[in-house]
Amino acid sequence: MDRTDRASRVIAAPPANVYDALLDRESLEAWLPPEGMRGRVEWWDPRPGGGFRMVLTYLDPTDSPGKTSDATDVVDVGFAELVPPERVVQRAVFEADDPSFAGTMTMTWHLAAAGDGTEVTVTATDVPPGIDQADHETGIASSLANLASYLEGTD
Template sequence: MTRTDIASRTIAAPVARVWAALVDPVALTVWLPPEGMSGRFDRYDASPGGSYRLVLTYADASAAPGKTTADSDVVEARFVDVVPGDRVVQAVDFVSDDPAQAGTMTMTWQVTAVEPGTRVVFRADDVPPGISAADHADGMNSSLAQLAAYLEA
């Protein structure tokens, strides 16, 4: 059984600024890691067919153990579709020995102009069963809140 998780938020910024934050690795390291985590890219190529390796590190691993190591989640992803000003689609895998974390999750970030800014929809399809629905929703909403803070400051 597959699972889809969706989060969305309206951000008071034009589509062009939001889009730029979705594909800029420097911006992504600021807003993408959920609260309580930091991130760094080992590599990053946002072109269709390009890929990235993102290391997310927990500030306090005792509260939430990592999927890859005791204090980190490593994400291997490739860009399936990149439509400037519209959407980014990624095939994402967590590096983990836990079979409950296995499987490729499709993550889609879609942007649409609305009043008073941009509607951002974050959709995750085929979420691995080892990822708690509640924790995933919290993480997705945390990232969107940080994206808003980053762009609305």
């Protein structure tokens, strides 16, 4: 699994606010699920070595069958590194019977001041081959758009 997927976006909020939204349970539930999904955090431990479990549910699973069940993706995420307000490194493992979704994907959220805002770059490495690259990058971009909307107070 040598593939790397990425997306970035400038968000009109300071790096500290973006960082806080990455480590707040209710915030994460609100903005992380990409378009067409909703999310629920089952457990939460926001510290290095901690993590969370998120259940992502497809609003219409007809064309997007889930990895864990027909309508869901369940992912266990560990916090590998927390560097306020610059970086969050996560290790994500999907709950799936299909071996093409097996393995640990690393998600690095890099935050850099950009004028009055923050450039957020998400880099996913060791992406399981069962995850379509175009769909994954679209999903990351959708989460970033949700994060921008959440922090900027826009729809």
